[in-house]
Amino acid sequence: MKLQVFLMLTGLLMYLAPAAGAKGGIGLSVEPRAIEIGTFYDGTTLTVSGRIPLENRVVIQFSGERAEFSMKQKTKVGGLVWMNTGSVVFKQAPSVLLVFSGLDLKKSQEKPGRADFFSLASLKKTIRVEAGDKVEGDMVGELIKLKQKEGLYREVTGHITYEKAADGLKAFRAVIPIPSRLKPGVYTVEAAVLGKGGEVAAREGQKLEARLAGLPALMAALAFNHSIVYGIFATLIALFAGLGIGLVFQGKGAH
Amino acid sequence: MSLFHMYLPIAGNSVNIVVVLCLGMAVGLLSGLFGVGGGFLMTPLLMMIGIPPTVAAATDSNQIVGASTSGTLAHFRLGNVDFKMGILLLLGGILGGTAGVEIIKVLRAMGNANFLIQICYVVMLGVIGFYMFAESLQSLRKRKRDGFSPEVKKESRYGRIVKKLPWQMDFERSGLRLSVLLPLILGAFVGILAAIMGVGGGFIMVPIMVYLLRMPMHVVVGTSLFQILFTCAHVTIMQAWQNHTVDFVLAVLLLVGSSVGAQAGAKIGRKLKGDQLKILLACVVLLVWFQMLYGFMARPEIPLAYVKGH
Numbered sequence: 001m002k003l004q005v006f007l008m009l010t011g012l013l014m015y016l017a018p019a020a021g022a023k024g025g026i027g028l029s030v031e032p033r034a035i036e037i038g039t040f041y042d043g044t045t046l047t048v049s050g051r052i053p054l055e056n057r058v059v060i061q062f063s064g065e066r067a068e069f070s071m072k073q074k075t076k077v078g079g080l081v082w083m084n085t086g087s088v089v090f091k092q093a094p095s096v097l098l099v100f101s102g103l104d105l106k107k108s109q110e111k112p113g114r115a116d117f118f119s120l121a122s123l124k125k126t127i128r129v130e131a132g133d134k135v136e137g138d139m140v141g142e143l144i145k146l147k148q149k150e151g152l153y154r155e156v157t158g159h160i161t162y163e164k165a166a167d168g169l170k171a172f173r174a175v176i177p178i179p180s181r182l183k184p185g186v187y188t189v190e191a192a193v194l195g196k197g198g199e200v201a202a203r204e205g206q207k208l209e210a211r212l213a214g215l216p217a218l219m220a221a222l223a224f225n226h227s228i229v230y231g232i233f234a235t236l237i238a239l240f241a242g243l244g245i246g247l248v249f250q251g252k253g254a255h
Numbered sequence: 256m257s258l259f260h261m262y263l264p265i266a267g268n269s270v271n272i273v274v275v276l277c278l279g280m281a282v283g284l285l286s287g288l289f290g291v292g293g294g295f296l297m298t299p300l301l302m303m304i305g306i307p308p309t310v311a312a313a314t315d316s317n318q319i320v321g322a323s324t325s326g327t328l329a330h331f332r333l334g335n336v337d338f339k340m341g342i343l344l345l346l347g348g349i350l351g352g353t354a355g356v357e358i359i360k361v362l363r364a365m366g367n368a369n370f371l372i373q374i375c376y377v378v379m380l381g382v383i384g385f386y387m388f389a390e391s392l393q394s395l396r397k398r399k400r401d402g403f404s405p406e407v408k409k410e411s412r413y414g415r416i417v418k419k420l421p422w423q424m425d426f427e428r429s430g431l432r433l434s435v436l437l438p439l440i441l442g443a444f445v446g447i448l449a450a451i452m453g454v455g456g457g458f459i460m461v462p463i464m465v466y467l468l469r470m471p472m473h474v475v476v477g478t479s480l481f482q483i484l485f486t487c488a489h490v491t492i493m494q495a496w497q498n499h500t501v502d503f504v505l506a507v508l509l510l511v512g513s514s515v516g517a518q519a520g521a522k523i524g525r526k527l528k529g530d531q532l533k534i535l536l537a538c539v540v541l542l543v544w545f546q547m548l549y550g551f552m553a554r555p556e557i558p559l560a561y562v563k564g565h
Contacts, residue, residue, distance in 0.1 A: 042260035042269040074558040081374075081551040084560055137558075146557045150305070180260070180269035181305060215504070216264035223265055223499055231495025234317050234503045235488045238510055242324025245514035249329065 026050040026058075026204040030189045035178065035210040043180040046208075049173045051165060052193045056201060057102055058160060058172050059118040061190045064095030064152075064183075069143070073131075088139050091128040096152045096187065100159045100176050118192050118200075120144055120155050151179045184212050184220075265502035266310045272508060274304060279318065279512020286319070286513065287326045287520020289476060289536045291457035291483075294319065295543050297509070306505070308561065313494035314502045314509070316487045321510030322517045323484040329521035330477025337428035337474050340438055341481040344460070347442020348449070348486060355447040377551065379448075380544040383462045387537035394530045413467075429470040429478075441467055449486075457483055458540060465533065472529030476521075 031047045048060050068091050072084035099118050124140050131139060147153035160174040190205035212220055222230045262269045278300050282293040294315050301311035330336050420434030445460050457479055464475040495501040524532060 037262055037264075039262060040260060041262040069561075072560045074555050074560060076554075082553070082555055082558075083551075088559070139559075142557055142559050146559050149557065180262070181267060183267045212264060216262050219503060220264040223495065223501070223503070227499055228492070228496045230503070231492035231501060234495060234501050234506060235320055235491045237503070238317055238321035238491070238506060239324050239484075239488070241507070241510055242321035242326075242514050242517075243328060245321075245511075245518065246325040246328030249325075249518045 026052060026191050026193060026202060028189075028191050028204045028206055030206050030208060034208060035182070035187075036213045037182065037184060037210060037216055038214045039216060041180065041216070043182070044178045046176050046178060046189065047173065048176060048189060048191065049171065050191055050204070051169045051171050052202075054168055054170050055196060057194045058174075059099065059101040059192045059194060060160065060174050060176060061100075061118050061188075061192070062096065062098040062176060062178065063188050063190070064097070065185055065187075066092045066094050069093055071143075073137075073139070075136075086132045086136075088132075089130040090140070090143055091130065093123070093127045093143065095183065095185070096179070097123070097147075098153075098176065098178075099155045100174055101155075101157060102160045102162075118190075120148075120153055123153075151181055182210055184210050186210075261504060261508070263306070263502045263505045265500065266306045266314075266505060268305045270304055270306075270505065270508075275505065275508040276512040278304075279322075279509035279514075280516040280519075281512075282509075283322045283326075283513030283516025284520040284523075285516075285539065286322050286480070287329065287476075287517035287522075288524045289461065289520075289532065289539065291461060291479070291536075293322070293457075293513070295458065299546075301505075306502075309498065309500045310502055310505075313491070313498065313500035314506045316490040316494060317501050317503065317506035318509035318513055319487040320484060320491060321506075322513035323480045323487065325514035326480040326517035326521055327477065327484055329518050330473075330480060333473075333477070333521065333525060334428070335473045335477030336481050337426055337470065337478045338481065339424070340426050340429060340464075340468070340470070341478045343435060343438035344442035344445075344464075344478075345482050345485050347439040347444075348446035348482065349489075350439075351443030351446020352449060352486075353446075354443070355449065358447065377544065377547050380458065380540055380547065383458070384537055384540035384544050387462060387465075387533055388541060391530045391533035391537060395534065398530065426470075429468075429474050431468070431470065433468065438468065458543075461536065472532050473524070476524060476532070480517075 028048070028050045031049075035044055035046075046062070050058070052058050068089060071088045071090065073086040073088055074082045075085045077083045077085065097120065099120065101118070123144060127140050127143070129139050144153055159176055160172055163171045163173070165171045187208045187210060188205050189208055190203060192200050193202040195201045211217075222233070259272055260269045261272050278297070282297045282300070285291065285296065286293045294312070297315045297318070298308070298311045301315065302308055306314070327336060417433065417437060420436055422435040423432055424435050425432050441463050445463060448459055460482065461475055461479050464470045464479065465472060470478070491501055527535070
């Protein structure tokens with residue numbers, strides 16, 4: 001128990017304290033400070049910048065809140081058809097996880113003791129799986145594949161540029177693409193300074209809110225707060241639109 | 256931000272407006288041509304462009320309200336809607352649907368119900384598809400061989416039983432005299448199947464109208480669309496109220512495309528003969544059957560599925 005408390009405190013200090021190498025912290029800046037999801041939203045970009053020691057590199061992570069996902073595993077039944085059989089619950093899985101780095105994270109993680117906080121592979125250690133008897137195989141691996149297919153988990157090499165700066169520090173700047181499949185909520189942008197050996201020398205994070213605006217905000221409010229009115233409204237609009245189009249065709253003199 | 260993209264607040268994703276309009280138009284064309292809702296095709300297509308399955312199915316019901324209104328209007332102007340028959344089938348469908356919801360609860364409690372339902376669906380689609388295909392092919396060949404001589408059919412045992420049923424009524428638009436009980440019972444049967452299988456029922460209703468009610472193919476299409484309109488309006492309201500899965504913005508985009516497609520479908524259908532329409536519909540049914548069969552038997556790329564929308 002004491003050991004667990006010690007490890008938790010150490011982790012918290014590592015997260016909060018600026019690195020010894022990056023005097024005064026990374027000075028992380030994220031622009032814009034919030035994501036507005038309006039009518040024509042189709043993804044956006046965030047500009048992340050800061051300063052790190054000359055000899056270090058930076059890894060940037062954009063992550064969503066950790067949540068629970070209830071899923072079914074498909075298995076072959078009767079040696080013939082694939083059916084949903086066992087139930088699987090993934091706990092502490094981030095809704096979104098995008099990792100941007102200037103180095104090949106897979107190679108960096110091959111050696112023990114290297115930083116693996118900022119990678120999809122690290123999810124295998126942090127996501128908890130509750131599964132029934134019928135579930136078998138690497139379920140977290142399959143979840144990562146599914147989320148990658150949806151564009152919500154990504155590991156990208158590149159997107160970060162460095163400029164020389166004074167006082168033994170260099171400035172970094174990254175323009176990171178945010179997916180269009182984004183739900184309103186609180187997201188975190190984190191930057192980690194990696195030492196020569198790949199170890200995490202410092203971390204700094206900022207919270208960022210994604211919120212609905214304009215028509216999507218109005219529709220969501222109606223759909224969730226006045227659902228039966230929304231259902232009747234949607235039906236009536238569809239009905240009148242169908243009638244309208246039908247009359248337009250009639251007007252063109254079909255019959 | 257792009258002017259060709261639109262964010263869907265319920266689906267939680269952005270879609271290309273042009274792609275959605277084209278999808279709506281293609282499915283609306285089928286709807287106007289064959290009198291089916293097109294949910295069997297639209298739902299997987301929406302899932303392919305990143306819409307969660309539950310939102311795709313519920314939103315599709317909403318757009319079918321628009322497409323079937325436009326299609327019903329087009330067929331009504333062509334004199335192809337038998338309102339009397341449609342209302343009786345609808346009443347039966349409501350009763351059957353309510354019973355079906357209770358049956359599915361019992362089946363689920365017994366376990367492995369999904370497996371049974373899906374197998375039933377594949378078998379039913381296969382039987383209907385192959386029967387329609389063979390029957391219309393035979394009919395087309397016969398017509399080519401014998402010309403347009405009127406066909407004299409020997410009355411079947413089914414025909415004799417139907418004639419003996421009480422409460423006979425004239426259905427002028429279909430040119431039939433039938434017992435009121437028959438459309439009510441058949442409508443209830445489709446309602447039960449539709450509730451159990453979670454589909455609109457157009458694919459089962461159309462062959463039933465053709466082969467068991469013996470309605471003319473053109474009247475079948477218009478009447479089926481009229482009935483689908485009410486079924487889907489009910490589903491839309493229920494889904495929006497209970498599950499919050501109807502994305503109205505997506506539905507509007509789809510129905511603009513599908514209403515135009517449904518009008519075009521009704522006009523193309525007018526130029527085709529009943530047997531030609533039947534054989535085309537049989538091909539579409541068989542295509543869906545094959546796709547479902549493949550889906551069951553092929554190894555999925557990722558062996559995981561969401562329990563509820565994500």
